[in-house]
Amino acid sequence: MIKFSKQQLKIPQMSKDVYLVTGGMSKFDRAIPEKRTEELVIDAFLEAAEFIKKTPEELKEYIHSCYYGHFADHFGSQLLGESVIHDRLGLDPLGNVGIKTGGATGGSTIWEAYKAVASGYSDTVLAMGWERMDEVPTDEGNNYIASAADKDWETPLGHIYTGYYAVMAQKYWQVFGKQEASFRRTLAEIAVKNKGYARMNPHAQSPMKITVEDVLNSPIVADPLRALDCCLMSVGASCVILADKKTAYELTDNPLLIYTSAGTHTLRVADRRDMDIPLLPNETADQYKDLGKRFPGGDRYPGFTGFLAARMAAYYAYGMAGIVDPMEDLDLVELHDAFTISDIQTYEDIGIRPYGEGRKYVESGECYHTNPLTGKPGKLPANLSGGLIGNMHAVGATGIMQVVEIGQHIWGRWAEMHADEAKWKRFNRTKPDDWTDLQVVGAKRALAISHAGVGSHVTATVLVHPDHQLERKS
């Protein structure tokens, strides 16, 4: 649809408040031959239990239903893998359900878990996500990923998902980036930042100390995207426990309020129709009147340059959490940096910057933990985990990992979870000598965006410290 009814624009009103109690994750890597998926899932669960000083048995006693995010059955050729996991976690005969929405699977899993608590069906739920992309070589992996595009109209074209994405990157690059060398450098900066933050994360698959030149000189994948602009293919698991207020405070002293929403758009970019830009609370229709003049070719919305699904998810989530301006109301974000350029597109879709001006978020230095221009804390640090470019993209786990990460910041426990020498050793990784604490001091509210493919599904999850709730606007 290209026009929305009042009913469709309703800001979700849940029956009960929902809280994030704890979360955990496994190690992430390109291949983990020594462990079955069940073992990785148990690693994530044990970390979540330990985080609130519970034994696995104690935590399991509270769980009433389970939500499992796993996207690509083809890779492991195991249908109903969710049942395998559920059994190995010893959670039979509780109800469980599998969720798959491509790259947004992790976020969608939280969305389902959230609604189960909000409705009163369960007081406590497990949302667990995982992916195993090491069970075929890269070439076959590319084909499997490409089968998430339209089987008849797209997949036969090269069997390469990056290609279906790259046409959008090319359009954004020419229209909004104006093919400027300075814009290309800004894209590279995102990769340098995220690979660099991954160095502080023992879970991360691809920590790298690199420069803008390294990114610009890395092999071309599909112009303007180069190898270091692209996300990883990973193996790993992550989980969160959500609960209603009463149970959450039984389990921990500091649960965080959670709000999750979802949006979608056509699987084939081809099917996107021209429409008006739906506005976020910090925008006016007037500001986009001359968008096509400022950026010739940029007047078609969302065209091949915006993600309507992200905009809709942000619209609902901001309404639910009372957010007016993400730059002012949030303290950090974890975004779905599948590619450096899509990271910039997302800044605009979720209103961090207006359409056409996404690059300024990076160029202002405000997306950094410490703003390199001012030496002061960045106003809205992004992807301190390393993101999909530096940390991981174990599809079903990705959106959950993001929420665990932003939660650790609000809890003020980021350093505890990332500095621990024993963890670095357990993952067979070397903690860098210049390891830096990336804790966002005083973080109260944060956002995670989980995104599928060319924008077919996007979820937005907002975490809020209960002492710092915003007023929901009517």
Place this chain on the structure above:
Amino acid sequence: MTVENRGTVKVENGRYRVSGNFSYGYPNSPIRDESGKLVGITNPADITHIHTYGGEAPFFESLSKQKLLGTKCANPKCETYGSVYIPYRIHCPDCLMRCEEIDLTELARKGATVHTFMITERTGAFNTLKKPIRFVNVEFDGVSTILMGYLSVGEPKMGMKVVPIFQAKNPTYTILDLSWVPMGTDAADLPEGFSF
């Protein structure tokens, strides 16, 4: 390993009738680490699937006849009545009434416009296109959507005019039977099996 008697399918009385082999089993092999310890096994598989085009079948058939079909909402009560779609949509996405088929061949031959494009050397398993691949997403006047395809001659550029070419000789009955070339391309320069 050569595959003999690869499976084929017919429809008779509304049912699939299959003949030949649809799956080929191969022995698995162990995966070991440096010390010789067993880690896992390989799972070889070769399976032929059966797939229906359903209501989109006319589109894929028409490519082999050098025709480009789209569809149009023909429900005057629909909010987006008259919208034209390619990719071919069987039902209108708004009113869900069955769309009317329309022939877009002549419109396309007058020149479609490249909305965006990309060039890549990378492909996935089973790719049959020549590398580098040049995807083009083409706009047509009066059409609501922007079709993805590939350019077979020249270098893509936004705003350039392209025309369709069709693999009428030995068609594959897939989207690969449709390709694009810059307007004014000589028939002699088209890839083997393709014509305007």
